[in-house]
Amino acid sequence: MIDQLYWTPGYMGLQSINRREWRLEGDRISVPASLVNRSGPLYSRGLRIDALVGDLHRMEEPLNQIFNLTFALAPDALIQRMFVQSLGFSDSGPFESIGRETHVRYGWNPNENITQHDALFVSATSAIAVELKLGSSTWPGQVMKYAALLAWEEMVCGPKSNLGLLFVAPERARSSHWKKCGLSSSAIDRSFMDQSWAKPLPAPIRGLMLDHRERVASVLDRLQLGFMSWPEAAARMSAFSNEISSESPGDQTLRKLIAGFLDQLIRHEMTGYDKASAL
Secondary structure: OHHHHHHOHHHHOOOOOOHHHOEEEOOEEEOOHHHOOOOOOOOOOOOOHHHHHHHHOOOHHHHHHHHHHHHHHOOHHHHHHHHHHHHOOOOOOOOEEOOOOHHHHOOOOOOOOOOOOOEEEEOOOEEEEEEEOOOOOOOHHHHHHHHHHHHHHHHHHOOOOEEEEEEEEOHHHHHHHHHHOOOOOOOOOHHHHHOOOOOOOOHHHHHHHHHOHHHHHHHHHHEEEEEEEHHHHHHHHHHHHHHOOOOOHHHHHHHHHHHHHHHHHHHOOOOOOOHHHHO
16 A cells, blocks of 8 residues: 555555656756645655665654554454553453544544543443554653543543553563653553653643643553563464364454454564564
8 A cells, every 4th residue: 555655645645747847957856836735835755665664664653553453453352452451451352442532532633632642441340541662652641642632531531440551562561661751660640740840741632731730640640651672562462363163254364353353463573572483
């Protein structure tokens, strides 16, 4: 798909400018203003397709998208094994995966993504957020964003017995992770709201903390935090796949889905996964 989009950018709404429209003047090229978006940027291909694919295996966003696709299709049993049990909860679902439709669910402005969450799984009794990390570090405000997200979920859909935030990151990040979150350990409570924020929180979150302070404080008091490394995530998914029967079409499809995700995880350069041991 990336290959097709690279060679046919018109699929993404990008217009090619024929060479006969160019005017070459010394070391500069100009084109008619009518052919470009005067209020937006101009783009050029900076990488060949093979180098681009290599770059994508070092970026966080493509793996996030593959993660979201995988777990939007994944059965409740896999979500329970991966995320629910990791936080010490007991909930067999059914679970709903909430993505970019949060602006509709919570009444935000169209296309607004205030909390910029990576994943959110909700059931009748649980709301579990997942933050995926590769090269970037977390910060206290990010934890507060997820607390706000869970507060909005309870305001719209009712209180939950289980509230969780699970970080999935390279193993090397484990030792310093909670300190970077502004915490001494994985324990958190309402006092977290009263610290000073090095980076400003989005205005809607600041408004939520002001207008619904007790509700946000209640979320922080009940919030269970957890950390899982990418190799641990891969091991859990592999173990789950090995337990699946290959007799039914649904189980065959699930095994292929898991295998596809694990292939991407192993090939990604920033997960800290030992590729040699996976061969």
